[in-house]
Amino acid sequence: MVKFLKRAFYLYYDGFRSMTVGRKLWVIILIKLFFLFVILKIFFFPDFLKTKFGSDKERGDYVIEQITKPLK
Amino acid sequence: MALVDWSRAQFALTALYHWLFVPLTLGTSFIIAIMETIYVKTGEEIWKRITKFWMTLFGINFAIGVATGIILEFEFGTNWSNYSWFVGDIFGAPLAIEGIMAFFMESTFIAVMFFGWNKVSKGFHLASSWLVAIGSNLSALWILVANAWMQDPVGMRFNPDTARNEMVNFWDVLLSPTAVNKFLHTISSAYTYSALFVIGVSAWYLLKKRNVLFFKKSMLVAATFGLAASIYMVLTGDESARQVFRTQPMKFAAMEGLYQGETNAPLVAIGIMGQTPNDENSKNNEWLTKIEIPNMLSYMAALDPHAFVPGVFDLVNGNKEQGIPSYYDKIKMGKKAIKALAMYKKATKSGNTQEAGDNLKTFKENYKYFGYGYYDNPNDLIPDVPLTFYSFHTMVGLGMLFLLIFIFTLIYTVKNKIDRKRWLLYVALWSIPLGLIAQESGWIVAELGRQPWVVQDYMPTLTAVSNINHTSVIITFVLFTVTFTVLLIAELKIMLKQIKGFNDGGH
Numbered sequence: 001m002v003k004f005l006k007r008a009f010y011l012y013y014d015g016f017r018s019m020t021v022g023r024k025l026w027v028i029i030l031i032k033l034f035f036l037f038v039i040l041k042i043f044f045f046p047d048f049l050k051t052k053f054g055s056d057k058e059r060g061d062y063v064i065e066q067i068t069k070p071l072k
Numbered sequence: 073m074a075l076v077d078w079s080r081a082q083f084a085l086t087a088l089y090h091w092l093f094v095p096l097t098l099g100t101s102f103i104i105a106i107m108e109t110i111y112v113k114t115g116e117e118i119w120k121r122i123t124k125f126w127m128t129l130f131g132i133n134f135a136i137g138v139a140t141g142i143i144l145e146f147e148f149g150t151n152w153s154n155y156s157w158f159v160g161d162i163f164g165a166p167l168a169i170e171g172i173m174a175f176f177m178e179s180t181f182i183a184v185m186f187f188g189w190n191k192v193s194k195g196f197h198l199a200s201s202w203l204v205a206i207g208s209n210l211s212a213l214w215i216l217v218a219n220a221w222m223q224d225p226v227g228m229r230f231n232p233d234t235a236r237n238e239m240v241n242f243w244d245v246l247l248s249p250t251a252v253n254k255f256l257h258t259i260s261s262a263y264t265y266s267a268l269f270v271i272g273v274s275a276w277y278l279l280k281k282r283n284v285l286f287f288k289k290s291m292l293v294a295a296t297f298g299l300a301a302s303i304y305m306v307l308t309g310d311e312s313a314r315q316v317f318r319t320q321p322m323k324f325a326a327m328e329g330l331y332q333g334e335t336n337a338p339l340v341a342i343g344i345m346g347q348t349p350n351d352e353n354s355k356n357n358e359w360l361t362k363i364e365i366p367n368m369l370s371y372m373a374a375l376d377p378h379a380f381v382p383g384v385f386d387l388v389n390g391n392k393e394q395g396i397p398s399y400y401d402k403i404k405m406g407k408k409a410i411k412a413l414a415m416y417k418k419a420t421k422s423g424n425t426q427e428a429g430d431n432l433k434t435f436k437e438n439y440k441y442f443g444y445g446y447y448d449n450p451n452d453l454i455p456d457v458p459l460t461f462y463s464f465h466t467m468v469g470l471g472m473l474f475l476l477i478f479i480f481t482l483i484y485t486v487k488n489k490i491d492r493k494r495w496l497l498y499v500a501l502w503s504i505p506l507g508l509i510a511q512e513s514g515w516i517v518a519e520l521g522r523q524p525w526v527v528q529d530y531m532p533t534l535t536a537v538s539n540i541n542h543t544s545v546i547i548t549f550v551l552f553t554v555t556f557t558v559l560l561i562a563e564l565k566i567m568l569k570q571i572k573g574f575n576d577g578g579h
Contacts, residue, residue: 015187021128022186024566025135028559032139035555036146044548045146048153048538056234061417063157063235068414071446071534 075542076534079151082549084519086143088512089556093137095511098212098259099266100130101205103297108201110293112194121576122290123201124189126270128570131186136563141215143552151545155526155536160236162228162245163218170214177207212262213255220251222527223518224319230530232413232435233420253315254518257308260301261514264474265507267298268500271481273571275500278491283576292485299478305471310372316521317373317381320528322453323521325384326460328369331358333383333391339368342465345458349385384457388450399450406445409438443530455523463516470510477503 019026049059073081104126111119145167148156156163184192184200192200221227227244228237239245271294274287317324325331329340331349343362367377374381380394390398412435419428447453477500484490490497522528526536 011187011191012183014191015183021132021566021570022135025132025563028562028566029135029138032559036139036142040143040548040551041146044544044551045150047149048151048540049157050149059157060234060236063154064232064413064417066154066539067158067235067531067535068410068417071532 075540075545076537078542078545078549079147079537080533082151082545082552083144083147085549085552086140086147087515087519089552089560090137090140090144091511091515092508092560093133093140094212095262095265096133096269097130097137097208098262099264099301100126100133100269101201101208102263103266103270103294104130105198105201105205106297107290107293108198112198118286118289118576122286125286125574125576126290127185129273129567132563132567132570134182136560136567151538151540152526152536153538155531157236158531158536159218159221159527160231160234161239162221162225162237165239165242166214166218166245170211173207173214174211177203178211181207209259212259216255216258217246217251219518220248220254221245222525223254223522224248224250224315225527225530226250230439232416232432250315250319253308253312257305257312258514260305260308261471261511263301264298264305264471265511267294267301267478268474268503268507270294271298271477271500272502272504275497276571277574279494279497279501281491283574284491286576288485288488288490291481291490295478295482295485298474299482302471302475302478306475309468309471314373314375320522321382322384322387323455323460323517324373325382325387326455326457326521327464327517328381329358329457329461330369330381330383331385331457333381333386333394335370335378335380336367337369337373337379337381338364338366339372340364342469343461345461348457384454388454399444399453402441402444403447403450405438405441406443406447408445409435409442410445412438413442441529443525443527443532443535446532446535453524455521460517460521463513463520467510467513467517470506470513474503474507474510 016022049062053059053062104123107119107123107126110116111123148163181200181203184197185204188197188200225237226248227239227241229240230237245251271291274291274294277283277287278291313324313327316327325333329343329345330337340359341363344360346358346360349358369381370379371377373379382391382394382396386394386396388399390396390401412431416428416431416435419425419431444453477496480493480496481490481500484493484496524532524534526533
C-alpha cells in the first residue's frame with residue numbers, strides 16, 4: 001500500500017515537474033479558478049435563497065409566493 | 073433590457089462559451105484512445121507519437137474548458153433561484169453524480185494518461201486513456217439528463233407544500249426517450265466535431281507538406297471515426313426531432329417554420345422566411361423562397377406520409393378535428409391551477425383544512441397546464457420561429473456537409489491521394505469553425521425553441537428568475553464577456569502555437 005502511494009505521488013510529482021506547455025495552462029487555470037471562486041462566487045454570485053432565508057420552509061413559502069403571483 | 077433578458081443573456085453567453093470546449097473533450101478522448109489502441113496492437117512508434125500529439129491538444133482543450141461549467145451552477149443559485157428550487161431533487165442527483173464521476177474517473181486517470189508514459193505498463197496506460205474517454209462521456213450524461221427533463225418533465229411529483237418537484241422514479245428520468253435521444257445525439261455530434269478538428273488540423277499540415285505520413289494516419293482514424301459518428305448523429309437527430317414532435321409540438325413547428333398545420337406536410341429543406349403571419353387567415357407571404365420535399369415532414373414526424381403535423385396556429389387556436397386543445401383552454405386551466413395553489417397555501421396557513429382540500433383538488437386537476445396560467449395572450453407562448461428555423465436548418469445542413477467530408481476524406485486517404493486533393497484539404501480546414509457553428513446552432517434550437525418555457529408547460533423563464541438587482545447581472549455579464557474573451561485569446565494562442573510548432577522529429 002505504501003509502495004503504491006509512493007508510486008502515485010511520484011507519478012504526479014515528476015509529471016508536474018516535467019510539464020512544459022502544461023505550466024502555462026496551469027497558470028491560466030489557477031487565474032480562472034481564483035476569479036471564479038474568490039471574486040465571482042463571493043461578490044457576485046451568492047446563493048439567493050440560502051442568503052435571504054434561514055430555513056427550507058421559508059424558501060418554499062417564498063417560491064410559492066413568487067410562482068403564484070402574476071407576471072410583470 | 074429587463075432583468076430576465078440580462079439573466080438569459082448571461083446564461084446563454086456562459087453556456088455557449090462552455091460548449092466551445094466540451095465537444096472536443098468528449099470526442100478527442102475517444103479518438104486518442106483508438107490511436108493508442110493501434111499503437112499497443114501494432115507496436116509502431118509512429119502511433120505513439122500520433123497519440124501523444126493529439127493528447128497534448130486534448131489536454132490544452134481540457135484545461136481551457138476547466139471550470140467553464142461551474143459558472144452555470146453559480147448562475148442557477150443566484151439568477152435562477154425560483155427555477156433551482158422548483159426543479160428540486162430532479163437536478164440535484166444528476167449533477168452530484170456528474171461531479172463525482174468527473175472527479176474520480178477523469179481526474180484520476182487523466183494523470184496516468186499524461187504522466188504515465190514509460191511509468192506504467194502499456195496495458196494500464198491504454199486502459200486509463202479509455203477510462204478518461206468513458207468518464208468524460210458519463211459526466212455529460214447526467215447534465216444532459218437534467219436538460220432533457222426540462223424539455224420533457226417526467227418521473228416527478230410536485231409538492232405544493234414545498235414548491236419542489238420530487239423525483240418519484242429515477243429510471244423514468246434517466247431513461248426517458250427524450251433523455252436517451254438527447255444524450256446519444258449530443259455525444260455523436262461532439263464526436264463528429266472532434267473528428268472534424270483532427271481532420272482539419274491534419275489538413276493544415278498536409279497543405280504545408282509537413283509531417284505528411286503522421287497526419288495521413290491521423291486522418292484515417294478521424295475520418296473513420298467521424299463517418300461512423302456522423303451517420304449515428306443523423307439517425308439520433310432524426311429520432312430526437314420525432315421526440316420533439318411528440319413532446320414539444322410548438323418547438324417542432326418553429327423548427328420547421330410551420331404556421332398552418334396540414335396532413336401530407338412537405339418538408340422545407342431550404343427556405344428563406346418572409347413576413348410572420350399574424351394569424352391563420354393572414355395573407356402575409358410566409359416564404360420568400362423555399363425548396364420542399366412533398367409529404368416528407370409528415371413522414372419524418374410520425375413515420376406516416378399522411379400524418380397531420382400541427383402548425384403554430386393549430387396549437388394556439390386548437391384543432392378540434394385533430395384533438396388539439398387550444399392555448400386559450402390551457403391558459404384557463406393554468407390560471408385555475410395557480411389560483412388554487414395560492415388559495416391552498418393561504419388555507420393551510422390559516423388551518424382551514426376543508427378549503428385547503430378543495431383547492432388542492434382543483435390544483436391537481438389543472439396542474440398539467442400550470443405554466444400557461446401566467447399568460448393572457450397565447451402569442452406570448454410562441455418561440456422565435458425564424459431564429460429556431462434557421463438555427464435548425466444550419467445545424468442539419470452542416471451535418472450533411474460533414475458526412476460528405478468524412479466520406480471523401482476516407483476514400484482519398486485509403487487511396488493515398490489525400491495530400492493531392494488540396495480543395496478537400498481546404499474544405500476540411502474550414503470545417504473546424506463550421507463544426508462549432510453547427511454545435512452552437514443545435515443548442516440554440518434546443519434552448520431558444522423551448523421558450524417561453526424553462527420547464528416545459530410548468531414554469532416559464534419569466535417566473536424562474538430571481539428577484540435581484542439587475543445592475544449586478546449587467547456587471548457580471550460584462551465581466552464574463554471581457555475576462556473570458558481575454559482568457560480565450562490566451563488559450564487559443566497556446567493551442568495554435570502547439571499545433572503550428574509541431575515537428576515529428578524529422579520522421
